[in-house]
Amino acid sequence: MPVDLSGDDMQRINDLVQKKQRVARGDYLYRSNDPFHSLYAIRTGSFKTQVLHADGREQVTGFQMTGEIIGLDAISTDLHSCDAVAMEDSEVCALPFNQLETMSRELPSLQRHLYKIMSREIVRDQGIMLLLGSMRAEERLAAFLLNLSQRLARRGFSATQFQLRMSRQEIGSYLGLKLETVSRAFSHFQELGLINVKVRAIEIIDVQKLQAAVNCSS
Amino acid sequence: MPVDLSGDDMQRINDLVQKKQRVARGDYLYRSNDPFHSLYAIRTGSFKTQVLHADGREQVTGFQMTGEIIGLDAISTDLHSCDAVAMEDSEVCALPFNQLETMSRELPSLQRHLYKIMSREIVRDQGIMLLLGSMRAEERLAAFLLNLSQRLARRGFSATQFQLRMSRQEIGSYLGLKLETVSRAFSHFQELGLINVKVRAIEIIDVQKLQAAVNCSS
DNA sequence: CGCCGGATTGAAGGTACTCAATCCGTGTGG
DNA sequence: CCACACGGATTGAGTACCTTCAATCCGGCG
Numbered sequence: 221m222p223v224d225l226s227g228d229d230m231q232r233i234n235d236l237v238q239k240k241q242r243v244a245r246g247d248y249l250y251r252s253n254d255p256f257h258s259l260y261a262i263r264t265g266s267f268k269t270q271v272l273h274a275d276g277r278e279q280v281t282g283f284q285m286t287g288e289i290i291g292l293d294a295i296s297t298d299l300h301s302c303d304a305v306a307m308e309d310s311e312v313c314a315l316p317f318n319q320l321e322t323m324s325r326e327l328p329s330l331q332r333h334l335y336k337i338m339s340r341e342i343v344r345d346q347g348i349m350l351l352l353g354s355m356r357a358e359e360r361l362a363a364f365l366l367n368l369s370q371r372l373a374r375r376g377f378s379a380t381q382f383q384l385r386m387s388r389q390e391i392g393s394y395l396g397l398k399l400e401t402v403s404r405a406f407s408h409f410q411e412l413g414l415i416n417v418k419v420r421a422i423e424i425i426d427v428q429k430l431q432a433a434v435n436c437s438s
Numbered sequence: 439m440p441v442d443l444s445g446d447d448m449q450r451i452n453d454l455v456q457k458k459q460r461v462a463r464g465d466y467l468y469r470s471n472d473p474f475h476s477l478y479a480i481r482t483g484s485f486k487t488q489v490l491h492a493d494g495r496e497q498v499t500g501f502q503m504t505g506e507i508i509g510l511d512a513i514s515t516d517l518h519s520c521d522a523v524a525m526e527d528s529e530v531c532a533l534p535f536n537q538l539e540t541m542s543r544e545l546p547s548l549q550r551h552l553y554k555i556m557s558r559e560i561v562r563d564q565g566i567m568l569l570l571g572s573m574r575a576e577e578r579l580a581a582f583l584l585n586l587s588q589r590l591a592r593r594g595f596s597a598t599q600f601q602l603r604m605s606r607q608e609i610g611s612y613l614g615l616k617l618e619t620v621s622r623a624f625s626h627f628q629e630l631g632l633i634n635v636k637v638r639a640i641e642i643i644d645v646q647k648l649q650a651a652v653n654c655s656s
Numbered sequence: 657c658g659c660c661g662g663a664t665t666g667a668a669g670g671t672a673c674t675c676a677a678t679c680c681g682t683g684t685g686g
Numbered sequence: 687c688c689a690c691a692c693g694g695a696t697t698g699a700g701t702a703c704c705t706t707c708a709a710t711c712c713g714g715c716g
Binding site for chain 1 (some may be wrong): 546557
């Protein structure tokens, strides 16, 4: 997952920040092939990133929330390789990358932080590959819900009650499933008493069993 | 894909290299949870990287060949997050990461190179997510073969004739398919006259149609 | 109130999986 | 040198899971 900033580094990055930037729900922060200038720290709100295939198919590659950094994919070619779309009205800080590069030579902790953030993104992606490559539908959804829960908890929100910012369609795209399959999996988990679902309002009732469902969706 | 080294940076990294290290076919270069010291540049041979799930399922996350760098995932936690296994007798150079970090403060080009390598790995992973999340079996295999072909060509090998280093099982794991499905897809491509397959010896006959198969496996 | 988009639910169909038999190439032992 | 055993690959038949197509529901908004 694009990674939380904290402590000293965050302070220093704050100094670097030029302007806070608003992005309305549905707007693109950047698009695939846009020229690369900055990474973005999400201050409030949330985004999805997606890649588009030649024939129009799209794949959501991640959901990002407050405190996470997006845009790392663009460093390699100086072009963004995916779209970033705000899932709600959001605020970001642009972090001009060439300034980050310069600063990171003088601030070893910043340099290390950047390496770690990028590495964590790689590890996150490995996890998604595992999910997409070897889990069944309900296992994927369970893993998704638990991941969301953990990230919200780390931010001080409830780990058991939250509002989904994304549609069934978007969840499906992220999990490699069709929206109907996602919907059915939600309904099934509710039948089993693992969660309460009221459209986008989720309550996790039995974390244990949900974790068990990741390993073997029975 | 872990990215090719070239030019100046490779020179400088060469100076840093302590020792060439041999890894026999089937041996682990590192395992998940091993402590992290070094990145590895593959000098000869090829590797697969895989993550293991609690319940024993495994997912191949990549096939790496000469000139590519592996181990980037370990930076985030100082523990390797996957296994790296030699697919043939291979040689690697260990690149102690703390030395890389230090050097990269003095050599902006090295620093930039490291950022780019990591970013390219992130982009590569996005591509695999797209593949796993939204392609059918034969589309995945076609994409796999074309990717392999390109990478071999860039290294000066034939783009149309090559030996697979990995089993059907491993290809299947990488592509999120069962080995039988991989085998059937190979056979079907041969029937269609797109490729010649003799077990692990591959000849690509019609690149165009193979590319078309990525978009719409007919 | 009635429309609209997103979500749910049902039924039918298809793709990939599972299980199983066979093939084939390589390496080993008689 | 040939026979056989072994592992990986191929092929077939039946099945399961997810998708597709379609109808319905539900909440928000004009």
